[in-house]
Amino acid sequence: MNKHSSIKSSGSLLERASEMYDFGAALRGGSAPIPVPPAVEPEQPKAGQPEAAQPIPAAPAPALAPAPAPTPAAAAIRSAMAPAPVSRTQVTISRERLAAHNFIVPDGPVTGLSEEFRIVKRQLLLAARGGKGFDPLPHGERILICSANPDEGKTYSAINLALSMASEKDNRVLLVDADFAKPSILSTLGIEKHRGFMDALADPDCDVESLVLQTDIDGLSILPAGSQTNQDTEYLAASRTAEIIDQLTRNDPARIIIFDSPPALAASPASVLALHVGQTLMVVHADVTTESALRDALSLLSGCENIQLLLNRTKFSPTGRKFGNYYGYGAS
Numbered sequence: 001m002n003k004h005s006s007i008k009s010s011g012s013l014l015e016r017a018s019e020m021y022d023f024g025a026a027l028r029g030g031s032a033p034i035p036v037p038p039a040v041e042p043e044q045p046k047a048g049q050p051e052a053a054q055p056i057p058a059a060p061a062p063a064l065a066p067a068p069a070p071t072p073a074a075a076a077i078r079s080a081m082a083p084a085p086v087s088r089t090q091v092t093i094s095r096e097r098l099a100a101h102n103f104i105v106p107d108g109p110v111t112g113l114s115e116e117f118r119i120v121k122r123q124l125l126l127a128a129r130g131g132k133g134f135d136p137l138p139h140g141e142r143i144l145i146c147s148a149n150p151d152e153g154k155t156y157s158a159i160n161l162a163l164s165m166a167s168e169k170d171n172r173v174l175l176v177d178a179d180f181a182k183p184s185i186l187s188t189l190g191i192e193k194h195r196g197f198m199d200a201l202a203d204p205d206c207d208v209e210s211l212v213l214q215t216d217i218d219g220l221s222i223l224p225a226g227s228q229t230n231q232d233t234e235y236l237a238a239s240r241t242a243e244i245i246d247q248l249t250r251n252d253p254a255r256i257i258i259f260d261s262p263p264a265l266a267a268s269p270a271s272v273l274a275l276h277v278g279q280t281l282m283v284v285h286a287d288v289t290t291e292s293a294l295r296d297a298l299s300l301l302s303g304c305e306n307i308q309l310l311l312n313r314t315k316f317s318p319t320g321r322k323f324g325n326y327y328g329y330g331a332s
């Protein structure tokens with residue numbers, strides 16, 4: 001049993017979701033460890049595709065202007081912790097595009113979405129870094145975002161989590177596109193194709209750090225999936241995978257590495273990746289992911305001992321109260 005299982009966010013939607021959805025029942029009898037209470041992600045209507053769900057409470061429209069430069073104090077703290085500078089390819093992420101696709105907008109107003117990911121982020125960072133009486137998990141700074149099937153919200157959650165973590169002045173986040181067969185982080189963020197993880201795996205002379213893209217969002221960098229191959233599982237199973245991931249951690253031990261995984265039931269790389277991370281966030285598509293699919297997926301990811309659930313696309317408000325009622329009660 002994961003000792004972080006007792007981490008709770010009192011009175012939050014995390015607990016209320018676990019009351020509504022009997023994940024204990026879903027997982028009993030499975031070989032995977034029992035996860036901590038699931039988190040809830042607010043429903044946000046997809047662009048161009050209205051959902052039947054109640055829309056999230058009205059939040060101020062996100063600021064679409066380019067993000068302001070970080071405050072001098074924030075920049076100073078981050079650079080004091082920064083590793084030796086490497087010259088990296090710079091890429092720009094359009095804030096308009098983030099807003100249009102329902103992602104958290106850096107330096108935008110507090111919204112229901114940013115509040116939900118703030119809660120999820122807190123739990124993961126506590127497990128990664130320790131604190132409040134908990135020791136850090138071994139390699140808790142490496143987080144796999146997985147789900148049983150395609151289209152359950154892995155990439156959506158991975159990007160929002162990375163944006164939420166990078167918004168804190170002392171965090172650096174590396175978002176790795178590890179869905180080698182169907183990479184989508186670059187296209188989702190409107191960034192052109194670049195070499196990436198698979199190229200570093202295939203070429204022992206390639207320095208993986210040189211493939212990391214620096215975004216114009218302070219604290220956020222991206223490692224693309226790289227060239228497509230039908231041998232991704234073979235490459236991943238080789239010892240070079242551990243070397244590359246260790247190198248990424250060694251180059252900047254303070255950074256959080258978020259892996260956007262392929263679906264556990266559709267592709268074997270997910271179970272290989274689970275061996276290299278300290279935490280897994282399992283995205284569950286509310287009312288869609290079946291109990292048996294969830295159980296099968298969790299057993300495939302058993303290489304990772306610490307699995308938490310994130311309930312995505314919920315259409316309920318357990319108390320009738322909307323999350324937006326809490327806006328502005330505290331900074332991240």
Ligand SMILES: Nc1ncnc2c1ncn2[C@@H]1O[C@H](COP(=O)(O)OP(=O)(O)O)[C@@H](O)[C@H]1O
Pocket residue numbers: 041042043044045046101102147149150151152153154155156157184312313
């Ligand atoms: N909570 C959500 N609110 C709005 N759109 C979502 C949400 N979760 C997922 N989506 C959208 O659903 C589609 C599939 O999600 P995606 O993250 O790409 O799935 P996966 O990576 O698991 O295959 C994407 O268009 C994504 O933007």
Ligand SMILES: [Mg+2]
Pocket residue numbers: 154155156179184260
């Ligand atoms: Mg995806």
